[in-house]
Amino acid sequence: MLTALSQVVDPELRCDIINLGLVYGLAIDNDGTATVKLTLTTMRCPLTTILDKMITDALITIEEITRVNINLVWEPAWTTAKMTRYAKMALGIHN
Structure with a gap:
């Protein structure tokens, strides 16, 4: 599932949702x-609607x-600290 989701690129940030740290959990039921x-x-x-479809x-x-069931959550709040080093480099964030 991670490989498939790494192909989902945020259209505004031009980085995938895995490296951006937007995915907090994944599960598959029986x-x-x-x-x-x-x-x-x-x-x-x-x-939101576009990302859900993607x-x-x-x-x-x-x-x-x-x-597919998508649960949108706001806790914990997303910060750039959740991004991978790759995403930070791609977006020019140096911290």
């Missing part, structure tokens, strides 16, 4: 339902997955 615990960089992100499209290609 019935094939994949649940993604996800946050966004801002609460009023205009790309995530669903990426995960539904995995044979074991029959359905």
